[in-house]
Amino acid sequence: MEILILILSGVLFATAIYNLLQKQLLRIIIGTILLSHGAHLIILTMGKLKTGQPPVLMDGVTEYTDPLPQALILTSIVISFGITGLLLVLAYRTTQENNTDNMEQLRGGSHD
Amino acid sequence: MIYAVFAPLLFAIFVPWISKFKDRIHTGTFVFIIPFIIFLYFVQFIGSDFNPIRQTVNWIPSLDMNLDFYLDGLSLLFVLLISGIGALVVLYSIFYLHKSEKLGHFYVFLLMFMTAMLGVVLSDNVFVLYAFWELTSISSFLLIGYWNFKERSRYGALKSMLITVFGGLSMLGGFIFLTIITGTTSVQAMIDQVDIILASEFLPLILIFILLGAFTKSAQFPFHIWLPDAMEAPTPVSAYLHSATMVKAGIFLIARFSPIFAGYEGFFIAVSLVGIITLCWGSYMAVRQTDLKGILAFSTISQLGMIMAMLGFGTQAAVFAAVFHILNHATFKGSLFMIAGIIDHETGTRDIRKLGGLLTLMPISFTLALFGTFSMAGVPFPFLNGFYSKELFFDATLGLEGVAWLAEAIPYLAVFGSIFTFVYSMYFLFGVFTGPKHLEQLPKKPHEAPFGMLISPIILVLGVILIGLFADKVNQPFLLHAAQAVNSGVEYHEVKFWHGFNLPLIMSLIVVAVGIILYLTRTKWNGIYNTLPGKLSFNRVYDWIVEKLDQYSTSITKTYMTGSLRTYMSLILGTTLIVTAIYMYITDGFAIDYSNLAEITTLEVAVVITIMIGAVATLYMNNNIAAILVTGIVGYGVSMLFVIYRAPDIALTQLVVETVSIAIFLLCFYHLPKLRKREEPVSTKLSNSFIAIGFGLLITLVGISAHSSNWYSSISEYFLENSYKLGGGDNVVNVILVDFRGLDTLFEITVLGIAALAVLALIKMQKKKGAK
Numbered sequence: 030m031e032i033l034i035l036i037l038s039g040v041l042f043a044t045a046i047y048n049l050l051q052k053q054l055l056r057i058i059i060g061t062i063l064l065s066h067g068a069h070l071i072i073l074t075m076g077k078l079k080t081g082q083p084p085v086l087m088d089g090v091t092e093y094t095d096p097l098p099q100a101l102i103l104t105s106i107v108i109s110f111g112i113t114g115l116l117l118v119l120a121y122r123t124t125q126e127n128n129t130d131n132m133e134q135l136r137g138g139s140h141d
Numbered sequence: 142m143i144y145a146v147f148a149p150l151l152f153a154i155f156v157p158w159i160s161k162f163k164d165r166i167h168t169g170t171f172v173f174i175i176p177f178i179i180f181l182y183f184v185q186f187i188g189s190d191f192n193p194i195r196q197t198v199n200w201i202p203s204l205d206m207n208l209d210f211y212l213d214g215l216s217l218l219f220v221l222l223i224s225g226i227g228a229l230v231v232l233y234s235i236f237y238l239h240k241s242e243k244l245g246h247f248y249v250f251l252l253m254f255m256t257a258m259l260g261v262v263l264s265d266n267v268f269v270l271y272a273f274w275e276l277t278s279i280s281s282f283l284l285i286g287y288w289n290f291k292e293r294s295r296y297g298a299l300k301s302m303l304i305t306v307f308g309g310l311s312m313l314g315g316f317i318f319l320t321i322i323t324g325t326t327s328v329q330a331m332i333d334q335v336d337i338i339l340a341s342e343f344l345p346l347i348l349i350f351i352l353l354g355a356f357t358k359s360a361q362f363p364f365h366i367w368l369p370d371a372m373e374a375p376t377p378v379s380a381y382l383h384s385a386t387m388v389k390a391g392i393f394l395i396a397r398f399s400p401i402f403a404g405y406e407g408f409f410i411a412v413s414l415v416g417i418i419t420l421c422w423g424s425y426m427a428v429r430q431t432d433l434k435g436i437l438a439f440s441t442i443s444q445l446g447m448i449m450a451m452l453g454f455g456t457q458a459a460v461f462a463a464v465f466h467i468l469n470h471a472t473f474k475g476s477l478f479m480i481a482g483i484i485d486h487e488t489g490t491r492d493i494r495k496l497g498g499l500l501t502l503m504p505i506s507f508t509l510a511l512f513g514t515f516s517m518a519g520v521p522f523p524f525l526n527g528f529y530s531k532e533l534f535f536d537a538t539l540g541l542e543g544v545a546w547l548a549e550a551i552p553y554l555a556v557f558g559s560i561f562t563f564v565y566s567m568y569f570l571f572g573v574f575t576g577p578k579h580l581e582q583l584p585k586k587p588h589e590a591p592f593g594m595l596i597s598p599i600i601l602v603l604g605v606i607l608i609g610l611f612a613d614k615v616n617q618p619f620l621l622h623a624a625q626a627v628n629s630g631v632e633y634h635e636v637k638f639w640h641g642f643n644l645p646l647i648m649s650l651i652v653v654a655v656g657i658i659l660y661l662t663r664t665k666w667n668g669i670y671n672t673l674p675g676k677l678s679f680n681r682v683y684d685w686i687v688e689k690l691d692q693y694s695t696s697i698t699k700t701y702m703t704g705s706l707r708t709y710m711s712l713i714l715g716t717t718l719i720v721t722a723i724y725m726y727i728t729d730g731f732a733i734d735y736s737n738l739a740e741i742t743t744l745e746v747a748v749v750i751t752i753m754i755g756a757v758a759t760l761y762m763n764n765n766i767a768a769i770l771v772t773g774i775v776g777y778g779v780s781m782l783f784v785i786y787r788a789p790d791i792a793l794t795q796l797v798v799e800t801v802s803i804a805i806f807l808l809c810f811y812h813l814p815k816l817r818k819r820e821e822p823v824s825t826k827l828s829n830s831f832i833a834i835g836f837g838l839l840i841t842l843v844g845i846s847a848h849s850s851n852w853y854s855s856i857s858e859y860f861l862e863n864s865y866k867l868g869g870g871d872n873v874v875n876v877i878l879v880d881f882r883g884l885d886t887l888f889e890i891t892v893l894g895i896a897a898l899a900v901l902a903l904i905k906m907q908k909k910k911g912a913k
Contacts, residue, residue, distance in 0.1 A: 076855070
């Protein structure tokens, strides 16, 4: 199963990067979201999948899943959420100010 | 000694303050005292019983870089030249530079240069020597560009800077090599370890590095091109830096290091060959110049080539002649520059085509120029020092040992170079002072210079004559020590005017005879310069290199710094992809381990496939709402996986975050332009897919490989055991977040706070449309 999940994150990365390489701001943001999903899945997989119960202590249970990757992912989710929100507003403002969301047109000054 | 070296620099601090009174007293009057005192201080060391003196002042003892000063005969010669001619030049500049010039700047640069030059010749530590060496480059740059409003000045300053600093840096490379091989930073200690250096396999490299430094500084072929352009400097600077002192720094370097390299044949070949070529080329090109200082610049180049060649020969006679000529050249060339400056000052032009017939108008200048040029040409008169050193030079070229073809060619080349030396000397003298007068063409009405301006050249010309008349009085107590510092075997031979009718004298006579003929028929063969150098001028090479370097670096930068985000992303990702893939391949890093995997269930496979479809679908959605929803599918799918893999907290968070994200998305998307169909060339699509698929594949492979190698057991056992005991909580993930690793959470909160503030700022703080 781990291998399947890793293949899934490979697919997420591939689609994320293809989106990142696009010209439209929206696609780039979608790309970053997919990228963080892929990363979270990798972190989860590194802690081994399904070796026990959820990491909430209960009497009589000896096998728990690894809690550390979960804590890391939780932190990461919040951070990527913050970034995504900021990026979205940034894209909104950029488009509003410049009347375009095309990265090729947002290159700034003198590029001949 | 250290006070003598740093006195000019210390005094320079007060110069700006003094120069405030320049309207009443010329700043140079105060500056004059400094080199004069230094000169007097060092004069006391002259004497037959002189022994080298050593002084050390700690600077960076831990790196073995100390201000080690070593005064031997060679250093003494140079120190006296620097301070003596320095004093004369300052004296001359008092009358040359008008009070309306920026005198403060001028004298600060000049004093800085004086310290640098004294440091170069007195340093025993190679790195200290290098530091002073670069200070000469910098102060020379400042002095050449003194009239920085002139375009030619800036061009000349930049050119000299580029060339000499290039040489200086390569010299530093040579010094570092020498230091590593010998384990010492002292030149004298290196000389004691000659055997180790000569046995080193890096010897050719060291030699090339150090020679590059010396050749660029001393304007040797083909690095001579900066010197003629340095003539844009004020004349006192040209007289001081570009004839008597700085350009001899390279000579000094060769002389200083020749006890090390003299036993190596490559040294003989390189230094003699370059020196003799420089001699010929410089004197040949000098005849072509129309600018007085241009003639003198090429003349300096050729004379330096001659000294360099003699140092390359390395025989006793040659070394003595070289040292003798260093002194002689400084005297007559310094005076000639000053006379050129006087002519410029009094007539307003330096163009020899406009000048002529000044003999009756400026008789004193003529007399001085006569001695200077005749001495430079090596005309056989007993009262001209140039003749003696030229005679010694011819003598030294004969009977050389070493590479046969070179040793045989040298006497002929020497005569060739000397003939042209004779021609340009006569051209300089008679072109300016005799012939028809063109007074109406001159910007100023010419008259004799003020006496103050003539003092310095008079003293120098007196030097020419006195050294000529009493050569032994100078040589035996003074120059012999210098020569012995270069080649310890040198014994004193009396310098005589009349050696009998021998080969050097015949060579001198040939030079004079052919020289007179060539001078008289000059107009007839002048056309030869159109073929050589013609288009082969080294200035063109320099300009071409500078221009192309500019052009190519601009075009290279423009190819990848396009401003397009896509290009940068492709470069970053592509590089990461290639480097990681190659590294994995080389180290055989891919491993796969099928044991201990979780089993595959249908539910999971269904979720995984759904996510994959959603991810791929984001690429094809051309509708805003659809794209959001498809992205949402991926997010919810991932939280499903979190549920399946026993991670309740993150599943919860993910669900909430995904929902809120979609809400924000919908808000923003409402305002954003519609998604468009991608209109891109196929090649772009292909490279994008290549990078994307390659990267995805790489991530999968790295993940599998990492997952398959279990090196250490997890730390999680600790968290599970101590969550309740130490943290007082059952939910281990939450205990980790707020207790074991609470710092992460603190800053994650900070990140959210900052993001929120930034969003607020972005929305609230807007420029009014149309406002600046």
